[in-house]
Amino acid sequence: MRSSTLFARINRHTRMAAPRVNGHARPPTRQHPEPPPTPTRPPVPPSASLVEFGAYVRGGRVAAEDIPRALALVREHNTGLETPEAFVWVGLHEPRAPEVEWLAGLFGLHPLSVEDAIKAHQRPKVERYGDTLFIVLKTVNFLGDRAVDANGEIIETGEIMVFVGPDFVITVRHGDICPLAEVRARLEATPKLLERGPTGVLHAIADHVVDTYLTVADRMQAELEEVEAAVFADVSSRDINRIYQLKREMIEMKRAMTPLEAPLRSLPQRRMIPSEMRDYFRDVGDHLSRVCEQVESSNELCNSILQAALARSNALANEDMRKISSWVAILAVPTMIAGIYGMNFDHMPETRWTFGYPLVLGVMVVVCTLLYRAFRRNGWL
Amino acid sequence: MRSSTLFARINRHTRMAAPRVNGHARPPTRQHPEPPPTPTRPPVPPSASLVEFGAYVRGGRVAAEDIPRALALVREHNTGLETPEAFVWVGLHEPRAPEVEWLAGLFGLHPLSVEDAIKAHQRPKVERYGDTLFIVLKTVNFLGDRAVDANGEIIETGEIMVFVGPDFVITVRHGDICPLAEVRARLEATPKLLERGPTGVLHAIADHVVDTYLTVADRMQAELEEVEAAVFADVSSRDINRIYQLKREMIEMKRAMTPLEAPLRSLPQRRMIPSEMRDYFRDVGDHLSRVCEQVESSNELCNSILQAALARSNALANEDMRKISSWVAILAVPTMIAGIYGMNFDHMPETRWTFGYPLVLGVMVVVCTLLYRAFRRNGWL
Amino acid sequence: MRSSTLFARINRHTRMAAPRVNGHARPPTRQHPEPPPTPTRPPVPPSASLVEFGAYVRGGRVAAEDIPRALALVREHNTGLETPEAFVWVGLHEPRAPEVEWLAGLFGLHPLSVEDAIKAHQRPKVERYGDTLFIVLKTVNFLGDRAVDANGEIIETGEIMVFVGPDFVITVRHGDICPLAEVRARLEATPKLLERGPTGVLHAIADHVVDTYLTVADRMQAELEEVEAAVFADVSSRDINRIYQLKREMIEMKRAMTPLEAPLRSLPQRRMIPSEMRDYFRDVGDHLSRVCEQVESSNELCNSILQAALARSNALANEDMRKISSWVAILAVPTMIAGIYGMNFDHMPETRWTFGYPLVLGVMVVVCTLLYRAFRRNGWL
Amino acid sequence: MRSSTLFARINRHTRMAAPRVNGHARPPTRQHPEPPPTPTRPPVPPSASLVEFGAYVRGGRVAAEDIPRALALVREHNTGLETPEAFVWVGLHEPRAPEVEWLAGLFGLHPLSVEDAIKAHQRPKVERYGDTLFIVLKTVNFLGDRAVDANGEIIETGEIMVFVGPDFVITVRHGDICPLAEVRARLEATPKLLERGPTGVLHAIADHVVDTYLTVADRMQAELEEVEAAVFADVSSRDINRIYQLKREMIEMKRAMTPLEAPLRSLPQRRMIPSEMRDYFRDVGDHLSRVCEQVESSNELCNSILQAALARSNALANEDMRKISSWVAILAVPTMIAGIYGMNFDHMPETRWTFGYPLVLGVMVVVCTLLYRAFRRNGWL
């Protein structure tokens, strides 16, 4: 239980953990100052990190050989249209720097957002660079019971970065939590949703991520209830560990969700979001608020359980102490009497009596019985 | 007491609880991602879930065979009037999706509000979709003493959703708490109130719900006072449970009420609320603020009682420990003396004395008396 | 001490307490939903609840037979004047509904403010209905030492509602705290103040009420200091009760004062307050802020005393435990030695020695002395 | 330690303390309602309370017989000038009402500010009455170690009120803390500063007062560090007292400083502050923010030390309890064995053995040694 692996770090995904040497987590030594932004390796198109790409025209997928051709096809289609009808959707998983830089060149992404997309460990946020929105969402995964005893992790977090331009969406995923395939499948199955274009894709992703928050928050609440029951049966030191672990994971979850609330609420006001999509983003924001409130409540309850566990543990200790002391008293009195009659005085008349011994035994029993009753009456036993 | 049913979950109505297998609550597994919004079953008019519907013209109820005819009748009456004088009021209880969708088609409700009305477990809120207001209110029910020992629930929450259009009100109720019949009866008995139209109905509902909050908050405060008295008589581990349960239910109540405060306060500013109704909504908002403040105070007091219970339990333990130690000391001294005179030395002059034994007994009594007095003087006994 | 009367409720005046059956407070059962606002009894002029009424012209009191005639007289005087010079002041104490409704008819009061004035238990607030201001102030009364042991109440709260119109002031008092007679007497003694009209009366009342807050807050602080001294002398479980009671009454006081701060600060900006009165209302607001800050500090200190009492109680317990354990050790060693020489072995050479007995006694004394010294040195004794 | 003088009140200067009868502080009984503002005694020019007055023209001091003549001289000089070049500076110490009223008549001060200047115990604030600014600053004095054992006071607070008009400054000091002479001396030594006029004097005072806050805050932090060291050496109940006292004085200090932050930050925006002085007031505000943050941190640390002291005290108690219990066990075993061989059975073969006694002694030693080792191994000893 001593191993530092038990209480693994809060703001890091399990799978993105620091390398471990001899079973000890290496303290995270972020390479000290940021290196000069000069490209050390030339940009290359994404290969291993490329999950999928597609060109979509009026809600339908169109074949394209590679990303540049897909983009050309889309731009050709959109020429002359007031609102674009086609877009490209590129999906990446933990890309290396040159791959993102290659895309940045193709789609005109700002170097600062590129840096964030590569480095991960960002906070959730919504930023605008020119006519491109850059959104960072934290994904949350419930590890649940199977994990609770291994290393104390209950949830792990990952990240999804989304670049939303007028005619493209680029999604960059960090961590093993994989909801994007599901989102793409659902969207491709419902062309009406895809017709909304890049903003529709953004909405589908945000909606999905926030729905996951709700599921995870419900699961954590169930955990909390289990801990409540355990504490109110009897307070063991192991229960305290579980409360603390829950508390820690609640804070992790809060950090993943809360910073997103304000920018998501302001998203519908942005000029780049088509007016018919505004209610939909407000709806996502509303669900986010709901889960934030739930986690906040659970978090407050965690504190109260800790307090209650302490108070209960104290009260139980008092009850035990009174019980123990009562029995000590009941045992101490015959011991003292026996001690007295064990003294070696020559003249102790009682010791000569024929019935001295049973008399004393009787006295012992009577005294003990009286003590027992007295302790029961005042509630100590 | 160990059963996880004892501490049931906070944000779920007792009657809407997850299915239980073998007496264990199944962890809530919200079906993972939201299914595609394509209608799986065609819309149907509400039947089992329809509680009542009525057409009202200038405060009086008018007969109508079904909802579409009631609406037609109302719209015909309103034609040409600057402010509508007639409206339809439809009341549902836990409707299924196709029923709400059927109504949405008839009255032109936004799909997002429809989704909320079906799914329940929303947070209290006020939203505008076009010229329809969508309001979610949480109802609160006091379960009280009868429940306290069964599963620790003191209050349960339900929901009322209200769609307010220019010529209709649709109320959707979730959970078993049933105040709407009462509200409808009262309104039908006072035509002056009904003449205010859909906004008047909304006011009557909100007013009623907030009045219930006041009643429940008073009840919870009475519970709190009982717990106070129990803690200040003697701190038992059971008292701690009760404090914690109260705390948890306070948080549940806060979550049900607090998010409503801001939108309710801004409701009078909305263009859709007729100016003569504004003071009335402000009044409801004011009562809501009062009960929020009361629950906030009770909540803060819960924390203090927990703290005080801990400190008292500690202080009582010290007082007990001093008492116990004093008696241990009073018993230990004669035991030690008896031990000394129980030694088997050949030459112990005192054991030869004729009055050695009574003398030693006397010494024991004197020493114990002195000890007793000393302990009384320094307050340990 | 067990009786639930000991910890009476926070937001209720002692004199307005719920009826008690067999010494138990009945749980407060506010009559469930608000009854229809149709007048059940016809309005009547106030009689038993009427404390005083007066017509004032340019700061002097003018004779009038009843309220309607006083009002007529005043309105006649004011006719043609740009700023009214005369006003009526009606003072009520816990009026019944028909009485307030009668006044509402005469002076044109809004039904919502009438409802509040009848029902009491409002939160402090400032509301405008047309050209009438409706102000609710909580009065606070210090019960002090005499009460502390009876039922744990240190302060009780009452209410003053004030209707301020262009030519009238109506004051409604709830609870036994009676400062209005005093205010009226002072104002009648200083015509310059009365000349300021209804707003001047409002200022005098608010100023007086806030001054009382200062007095009460000082008294509570003195209580707090007494508790501090008691805790730092020795932590008894009774001290904890007092801290908690203080804490509870602090919260009651905060609730009575704090909600008034914001509306009182915005009062000077209202068009209805004459410009020469604005500095005076700001001054009251400033004094209110001062007492709010004081109570907030005392409240924070209450938490710290509770914490400190707990920590002290723990530290004292440790000190006691070390002391007790030391004496137990000092007694246990001779007991053990005596036990050894009480064994019945045939061959125990020491028991044959002539000086065996005094030798062993000496050894016991030496060992105990050494132990005693050792415990003194390491600070346990 | 029991005396209520030990924990003197927070918002009162030591030297302005309530009269004490028989060593007990009289509970502060502010004279109940504010008396009518009619002057009971006629205004008189300040005499005993007058510390100094001076007329300053272009940074140099000019002789004047009394305050009215000084003011006449100054006003004569300023006649026709766009920005005044001369001003009067009057300094008072705890003046009586008639004296301040006399000055109010001469300089045209508002009665509300006059009331505040007489009564003291104000909160820090900045108020404007016509073209006069009225500023209340709390002075803070470090009493330090010499006081810590006398009555638990670490700091005491006083007040400086400043009236700033276009051609006068009036400073009113309450409490014994005396920095104004120093400020005046420094200003008279640097005519460039005095040329800035009344606002320059205000700045010099505010700057000086805030610098004192920094000094005092540093001293309190040093105290905090001493307490930290004391707690982490060993937690005694006396340490808890010191933490609590520090906490209380931190709160006193916060109350003296924090309310000034907002008005001081808004001071530079006021029309009455010459533009070249604005950076200087911002600088004072900045230093005030710095010291507020420092005290806030120390205050938070106080809470943590209290928590840590409690946790340490608990952990130490456990460590002691384990140690004590180990020794009890080590002593209890030979006592039990001795008890067994002290039984008076006729047939106890061991007692007949020649080496029975040393054998049993040996067994005792071996068992005790084994126990001792076992306890060392599991860390209890």
Place this chain on the structure above:
Amino acid sequence: MRSSTLFARINRHTRMAAPRVNGHARPPTRQHPEPPPTPTRPPVPPSASLVEFGAYVRGGRVAAEDIPRALALVREHNTGLETPEAFVWVGLHEPRAPEVEWLAGLFGLHPLSVEDAIKAHQRPKVERYGDTLFIVLKTVNFLGDRAVDANGEIIETGEIMVFVGPDFVITVRHGDICPLAEVRARLEATPKLLERGPTGVLHAIADHVVDTYLTVADRMQAELEEVEAAVFADVSSRDINRIYQLKREMIEMKRAMTPLEAPLRSLPQRRMIPSEMRDYFRDVGDHLSRVCEQVESSNELCNSILQAALARSNALANEDMRKISSWVAILAVPTMIAGIYGMNFDHMPETRWTFGYPLVLGVMVVVCTLLYRAFRRNGWL
């Protein structure tokens, strides 16, 4: 451990610590009131404190003999240009007053910013004086494990002040943390960054400082995890010390970072920041927010660990107490029985039995075994 050096002060750099006499830290006695701002010594050009200076034209370094000549050269180059292309960068380390005053004369710095640059111990801030920005950043250095046992310091803080004018940057460093050389080297290696002029230098510094915050925050989190593991293995009083130290250093770190958040976020809105630099400052602000949130979380976790450690320590104590009491009971029963058979009555039949002794021994063993089993069953052993 008692030495006051162990818990050194929070808002002071280790290397800037107050002089120590006999190993005791002298309480910090800031020279009481600020001395008159008259220059005591005439300004002199910086020598010992001058780290480096350079003139930069279009991103390249140009040779210059001394600072005035560098400035002349730069100003000559910029003459006639709309946006300056050249600037001077002067770097100082803990300069004396006359040196900064000399620079102030040359570059036209405001005396208030000069004072701050000399005195250090400022709070992080952004101020504008005319067309010069004055920025204070706190640097943070991780001392880590090597320090933890020496004096409890985990991090130390220093300061960087930056004056940013249209054609100059002056950096003043306090404390031994030395990142500026690194920043200068990196900038000189990438002319594109240097071409951005003084604002670019400011960005590079701020970016670097904030990156260091991230590194240090990660390190502190690793410490926190180690402490978690230590507490959850077994709660020792030493663990509590470590938690408290971490807490204290978290607060120190928060104070160093948090006040910068608001001004840094508003920096991009300032007219003096070229529009193409705005995204870059927003990016730094974003990273700052991320690290602030992380430290805030860790800080909250510190509180929870302290709470959990206390609760665990209590629960462990109960578990130990039950174990100890069980063994005491198991030992006390045979002792009592032995005492009874040690009594010296003439008529104790059992003592005459041949198998009395082994029988009693057997009884003892049986009773102890039964007790042992009972205690195991109820979980006390």
